[in-house]
Amino acid sequence: MRNNSLKLGLFLLIIAGIAGLGIAYVNEITNPLIEQQLITNKLNSFQEVYVGAEKITDESEKYLDGDADSILTEVNVVYEKNTPAGVIYTVEPSGYNGKIQLLAGFDIATKQITAIKVLNLSETPGLGDNAKQSFFTERFKGKSAEKNLEIVKKEPVEGNQVLAITSATITSKAVANGVNAARQHFMDNFIK
Amino acid sequence: MSLGKEFTKGIFSENPLFRLTLGLCPSLAITTSVNNGIGMGVAFTGVLLASNIAISAMRKIIPDSIRIPSYIVIIATFVSMVEMLMHAYTPELFTSLGVFIPLIVVNCIILGRAEAFANKNGILPSIMDALGMGIGYTLALVVISAFREVLGAGTFMGYAVFSGSAPSALIMILPPGGFITLGCILAFLNKMQNVKVAKKAKLNQSIAQQQLSSN
Amino acid sequence: MQEMMIIIIGAILINNIVLSQFLGCCPFLGVSKKLSSAIGMGVAVTFVLTIASLITWLVQKFILVNLGIEYLQTIAFILVIASLVQFVEMVIRKKSPDLYKALGVYLPLITTNCAVLGVAIINIQKSYTFMQTLANSLGNALGFTLALILFAGIRERLEEADIPKSLQGMPIALITAALMSIAFLGFTGLL
Numbered sequence: 191m192r193n194n195s196l197k198l199g200l201f202l203l204i205i206a207g208i209a210g211l212g213i214a215y216v217n218e219i220t221n222p223l224i225e226q227q228l229i230t231n232k233l234n235s236f237q238e239v240y241v242g243a244e245k246i247t248d249e250s251e252k253y254l255d256g257d258a259d260s261i262l263t264e265v266n267v268v269y270e271k272n273t274p275a276g277v278i279y280t281v282e283p284s285g286y287n288g289k290i291q292l293l294a295g296f297d298i299a300t301k302q303i304t305a306i307k308v309l310n311l312s313e314t315p316g317l318g319d320n321a322k323q324s325f326f327t328e329r330f331k332g333k334s335a336e337k338n339l340e341i342v343k344k345e346p347v348e349g350n351q352v353l354a355i356t357s358a359t360i361t362s363k364a365v366a367n368g369v370n371a372a373r374q375h376f377m378d379n380f381i382k
Numbered sequence: 383m384s385l386g387k388e389f390t391k392g393i394f395s396e397n398p399l400f401r402l403t404l405g406l407c408p409s410l411a412i413t414t415s416v417n418n419g420i421g422m423g424v425a426f427t428g429v430l431l432a433s434n435i436a437i438s439a440m441r442k443i444i445p446d447s448i449r450i451p452s453y454i455v456i457i458a459t460f461v462s463m464v465e466m467l468m469h470a471y472t473p474e475l476f477t478s479l480g481v482f483i484p485l486i487v488v489n490c491i492i493l494g495r496a497e498a499f500a501n502k503n504g505i506l507p508s509i510m511d512a513l514g515m516g517i518g519y520t521l522a523l524v525v526i527s528a529f530r531e532v533l534g535a536g537t538f539m540g541y542a543v544f545s546g547s548a549p550s551a552l553i554m555i556l557p558p559g560g561f562i563t564l565g566c567i568l569a570f571l572n573k574m575q576n577v578k579v580a581k582k583a584k585l586n587q588s589i590a591q592q593q594l595s596s597n
Numbered sequence: 598m599q600e601m602m603i604i605i606i607g608a609i610l611i612n613n614i615v616l617s618q619f620l621g622c623c624p625f626l627g628v629s630k631k632l633s634s635a636i637g638m639g640v641a642v643t644f645v646l647t648i649a650s651l652i653t654w655l656v657q658k659f660i661l662v663n664l665g666i667e668y669l670q671t672i673a674f675i676l677v678i679a680s681l682v683q684f685v686e687m688v689i690r691k692k693s694p695d696l697y698k699a700l701g702v703y704l705p706l707i708t709t710n711c712a713v714l715g716v717a718i719i720n721i722q723k724s725y726t727f728m729q730t731l732a733n734s735l736g737n738a739l740g741f742t743l744a745l746i747l748f749a750g751i752r753e754r755l756e757e758a759d760i761p762k763s764l765q766g767m768p769i770a771l772i773t774a775a776l777m778s779i780a781f782l783g784f785t786g787l788l
Contacts (some may be wrong), residue, residue, distance in 0.1 A: 197445075198445055198447060198448050201444075201445060201448065201452075202448055202451060202452065202455070205452055205455050205456070206455055206672075206676075209455050209456065209458070209459035209672060210669060210672075212459055212463065213459055213462045213463060213466075213668060213669060213672065214666075214668070216462075216463045216466050216467065217466055217668040219470075220466040220467060220469065220470035221466075221668075223470040223471070224466075224469050224470050224473075227470070227473055231473075288723055289723070310477075312480075317552075403626075403767055404623075406622040406623055406626060407619050407620060407621070407622045407623065407711050408619075410619040410622060411618070411619035411620075451676075451679060454675055454676070454679055454708075455672065455676070458671050458672040458675050458676075459672060461671055462668065462669070462670075462671045462672055465671065466668060481715055481718050481719055481722065484670070484671045484714070484718055485620075485711045485714060485715055485718075487671055487675050487714065488675070488708075488709045488710065488711045488714050489711075490623060490709055493709060553779070556782065557616060557617040557618075557619065557778045557782070558775040558776075558778040558779045558782065559775075560619065560775075561771045561772065561774040561775035561778055562771070562772060562775040564771050565767075565768045565769070565770075565771030565772040565774075565775060566768070566772075568767050568768040568771065569763050569764045569768035569769075570763075572762075572763040572764070572765075572766075572768065573763040576762060576763055
């Protein structure tokens with residue numbers, strides 16, 4: 191009996207071992223591809239929020255003092271001829287159903303938002319989900335970084351107002367919160 | 383049973399989703415667009431095929447008393463592989479299917495086929511069984527997601543179906559839409575079944591009457 | 598503390614695990630014909646789901662990440678859950694035969710309940726802390742129990758109702774679930 195259960199245990203161990211090796215092998219093959227993809231995706235997204243950015247350096251360590259509660263997760267500075275021309279922030283504000291990850295680009299010369307792009311979100315399909323659509327992100331383009339952005343439900347009248355997505359005010363506000371946090375940091379650190 | 387029959391039974395008479403109502407979770411959760419439905423179906427078929435082959439090949443060496451844990455390990459291995467391959471080659475699909483890719487592990491159909499078919503049959507019939515079941519499940523997912531995408535978003539595989547701005551029934555791609563669609567499809571299939579049975583009964587009756595009168 | 602309450606209430610009502618995330622549909626539709634069995638299943642799932650989530654969180658944090666083998670997540674988690682279910686079954690059988698009588702039949706079903714594995718994976722994906730994991734799993738488990746018991750209550754009444762033949766059984770159950778899901782959509786603005 192004892193001998194038997196030992197045998198069974200050994201059998202399971204062998205199967206698990208083979209399984210582990212198999213998975214490790216596939217991981218070996220796919221991991222470089224996945225990493226590569228993450229990098230290209232990131233660069234492409236950076237290009238989208240700051241068109242024509244050539245030299246981008248990650249300066250998160252310099253600007254973010256390791257504050258875990260901050261919703262700012264990355265600061266990437268765009269250089270033109272060795273002087274900072276713009277900043278691309280990665281922010282993770284809390285949405286309706288977990289965190290929303292988005293990029294916000296700012297131009298130092300014009301003090302304007304160049305563009306924003308939603309990378310990841312798990313909001314309600316058909317409602318909050320629309321935050322990643324261009325019709326919504328376009329509404330942030332060219333807004334001044336000097337004033338706090340405000341989400342409104344009717345056609346905006348002031349320059350700092352942004353029209354919410356229909357029936358997804360919470361998500362819209364979350365996106366605006368993220369952009370505002372980046373905006374504040376941008377004004378404090380890059381505009382003198 | 384012939385190989386052809388092993389193949390077709392999964393698509394029609396024993397369709398895992400419509401007939402046996404197994405594997406409900408993904409069929410409700412990810413069927414918000416046809417692309418998702420196809421992606422899920424293909425991933426599922428791949429795992430089922432691989433696990434059926436492996437289990438059928440090892441059916442004589444797996445000790446009976448620990449067969450279920452062994453099956454789970456085998457299935458989980460293939461699921462992890464499919465997950466990584468999808469992450470590498472179809473990243474968009476990977477993100478939109480999300481947690482439901484690893485959850486293929488606990489899809490009752492796969493463990494069910496291992497226990498009910500692959501451990502009793504040779505490799506070739508097991509392959510046919512897996513392909514039939516996989517395609518049957520994929521078709522079912524596509525049918526559900528087609529209804530939901532066309533009605534809920536007004537598109538089919540991402541292309542607009544209706545010209546102009548026809549309002550779409552948003553509820554169909556929200557969670558309740560999944561339950562409604564599957565419920566209606568099952569009711570429709572039941573109706574068809576009932577009609578068929580009734581027709582057959584009528585036919586039998588008339589044959590019996592003819593026999594009676596001829597006597 | 599407030600954050601934990603938000604996670605719990607959010608998991609029970611707004612993102613209800615069955616009615617809006619579609620995890621655990623099989624037992625939801627399968628074990629809901631009688632109120633008494635729904636309660637048994639609910640308690641068993643609450644118990645296993647909470648413990649399993651905590652253990653898998655520890656496994657992920659201290660074993661998988663430390664060894665750099667995160668890609669073994671799926672297989673490690675399902676093994677943890679399967680052995681946990683076996684272990685719980687054995688302990689209950691020895692220590693409390695009464696409880697075993699009440700929950701015994703539901704325990705083996707839990708291994709293949711995608712709610713358990715699903716919540717364990719989601720906890721990791723959302724990079725929750727240990728306490729947040731506790732709150733989220735408890736909330737999801739309670740949400741599952743709530744949905745299951747409400748649904749069983751309705752289905753017991755449906756038994757008496759005069760339903761067209763084609764709709765009997767699964768179809769009417771699914772449509773009822775749809776109506777419940779619409780009702781739960783009403784909690785959307787709560788938080």
